[in-house]
Amino acid sequence: MAYVLEICGLEYGYDARSVLDGFDFAQRAGEHRVLLGPSGSGKTTLIHLIAGLLSPRRGSILVDGEMISDLPPVERDALRRRTIGVVFQTLRLVAALDVTQNLLLAQRLAGQRRDQGEVKALLGELGLLHRAHARPRELSQGEAQRAAIARSLVTRPKLLIADEPTSALDDANAERVARLLIDTANAQGSTLLVATHDARIKAFIPGAVTLAPAAEAA
Numbered sequence: 370m371a372y373v374l375e376i377c378g379l380e381y382g383y384d385a386r387s388v389l390d391g392f393d394f395a396q397r398a399g400e401h402r403v404l405l406g407p408s409g410s411g412k413t414t415l416i417h418l419i420a421g422l423l424s425p426r427r428g429s430i431l432v433d434g435e436m437i438s439d440l441p442p443v444e445r446d447a448l449r450r451r452t453i454g455v456v457f458q459t460l461r462l463v464a465a466l467d468v469t470q471n472l473l474l475a476q477r478l479a480g481q482r483r484d485q486g487e488v489k490a491l492l493g494e495l496g497l498l499h500r501a502h503a504r505p506r507e508l509s510q511g512e513a514q515r516a517a518i519a520r521s522l523v524t525r526p527k528l529l530i531a532d533e534p535t536s537a538l539d540d541a542n543a544e545r546v547a548r549l550l551i552d553t554a555n556a557q558g559s560t561l562l563v564a565t566h567d568a569r570i571k572a573f574i575p576g577a578v579t580l581a582p583a584a585e586a587a
């Protein structure tokens with residue numbers, strides 16, 4: 370099966386401080402993986418690199434066969450919107466839009482037809498139909514998280530990345546969110562990469578890769 374993500378010899382750092390030093394990783398379509406690492410090991414940095422929000426110092430990142438790390442910014446943005454969904458720690462829903470409008474906007478930014486039927490179906494799957502016209506500030510934290518998952522999956526991205534989706538949750542809710550991510554990713558045909566320091570996630574997604582703690586200043 371084809372690779373959705375291939376990372377080779379990735380290097381990145383902030384000023385003199387190296388965060389990633391020769392990181393290699395590959396993920397095939399349908400092969401969900403966990404990126405484990407303690408706080409500060411570079412998980413969020415790596416997600417930003419994969420999504421083309423940062424540029425590597427060295428090495429390459431291929432998303433769905435395209436070298437996102439080498440593309441000019443406009444094409445990078447287009448590739449990200451077409452092929453990657455990210456559930457950020459801070460969720461990043463658009464405050465002025467209701468849940469349905471947030472999902473329709475994601476479809477439009479991905480260059481897709483706005484599809485109310487698809488939006489409704491996904492909100493139903495995530496138990497959010499009754500909140501379809503609520504603004505983000507009117508949602509509970511759990512509802513907002515599910516809305517962010519729906520927003521990231523409504524474009525059926527090849528790769529769905531979730532940044533620390535469970536670390537603040539108790540066992541029952543961590544399991545619920547992990548299962549929800551896996552089930553909805555499967556239903557949408559997306560491959561899941563969960564970045565976390567929450568070792569409980571390994572029970573749900575067996576393929577784990579571990580980031581070493583950040584290196585000391587060079």
Ligand SMILES: Nc1ncnc2c1ncn2[C@@H]1O[C@H](COP(=O)(O)OP(=O)(O)OP(=O)(O)O)[C@@H](O)[C@H]1O
Nearest residue numbers: 383388406407408409410411412413414415566583
């Ligand atoms: N914009 C920045 N400027 C300077 N240093 C940064 C910046 N962003 C992150 N760092 C540093 O880079 C290292 C990796 O940070 P990153 O946020 O990627 O780690 P993380 O594994 O996602 O951590 P957490 O689990 O706490 O979110 C940390 O030491 C952090 O302090």
